[in-house]
């Protein structure tokens with residue numbers, strides 16, 4: 094890579110800025126002509142946005158055959174992610190997963206994968222006619238979530254199907270659970286199989302040393318990265334990463350079978366800008382995220398009837414590692430919880446006036462239940478000294494929440510959930 098191409102650069106963004114300065118008059122697609130042809134759209138999205146909603150032209154390179162600014166931006170991304178090659182994708186991680194599978198297997202080839210793969214992987218099999226060899230992920234029946242693949246089960250699948258061409262792994266699952274990817278890579282490579290990683294939920298693994306190993310660091314051959322999920326880019330923008338033993342030219346041909354010939358520069362520039370941000374500030378950004386999530390998790394767990402699980406699930410195998418930035422909350426506490434439910438739902442306040450969101454299973458108790466002392470009004474100071482509030486759960490059990498409720502309420506509200514304390518009116522402020 095030329096010395097001038099450093100991580101503080103953003104070649105696609107810079108090319109778009111040059112294009113704007115050149116004050117070109119568009120006689121080309123898109124037909125909205127920088128918004129002039131569609132004032133309603135321009136009013137809604139803004140001039141700045143429509144000014145750069147352009148199609149490929151010489152100064153902006155072309156996603157199908159990048160030779161200048163897109164190629165440079167992809168090189169910077171590959172370097173930032175520790176990959177040999179990075180492809181910018183504008184059809185979501187769905188298109189990256191499909192390109193990955195279509196590269197590795199063809200009609201009749203076997204591919205080992207967990208049952209809980211994303212539909213994009215299954216649909217890729219429909220497209221290419223490859224045959225899945227499923228490994229059943231372990232389940233946590235009390236939490237109601239699927240876990241990772243056990244190494245022994247991957248080993249067994251490889252033993253039973255030595256002719257398989259590839260192994261696909263989720264790194265991590267939707268719930269932040271990681272399998273032992275390094276060992277899976279070692280096993281697969283020992284048997285001449287490629288390793289493909291669905292990394293829709295792990296862009297941040299590449300930029301913080303306190304998080305689980307990324308697929309590229311673990312030696313996987315290809316990885317599909319949802320930059321738009323935890324990397325900050327626009328929805329639908331994504332990346333496909335390749336390791337050193339993958340024929341990038343062939344991958345590119347596969348991508349071009351289904352990829353649009355009109356790649357959106359809004360999406361491409363968002364990938365470029367987000368890569369720059371992560372490369373320069375990722376460690377610090379995700380250090381902060383980890384701190385905030387751990388604080389929220391502690392406070393939620395201190396309420397008593399919720400279980401925000403974390404690294405204690407790690408068992409060296411089906412939960413080999415855990416993404417601590419993932420905050421999932423199970424109702425009913427660590428024991429006897431009934432599985433994960435949506436984090437919040439809209440309810441009508443008992444007085445019928447305001448609408449609130451409340452934590453699942455909890456509702457406002459406006460007066461202390463029988464046998465409980467009425468809380469003192471208006472106390473201030475040390476949260477530990479604050480009067481207790483009451484929360485009533487779906488079974489009518491009453492929980493005293495005191496100072497903890499105030500801080501937990503703050504956390505829940507930041508998460509989009511409102512909690513209530515009875516001694517300060519209907520809303521906890």
Ligand SMILES: Cc1ncc(COP(=O)(O)O)c(C=O)c1O
Nearest residue numbers: 185186187188211213291293319
């Ligand atoms: C595990 C996994 N893989 C792939 C995808 C597809 O990503 P996209 O929505 O960007 O196409 C998702 C989407 O949520 C996912 O959860």
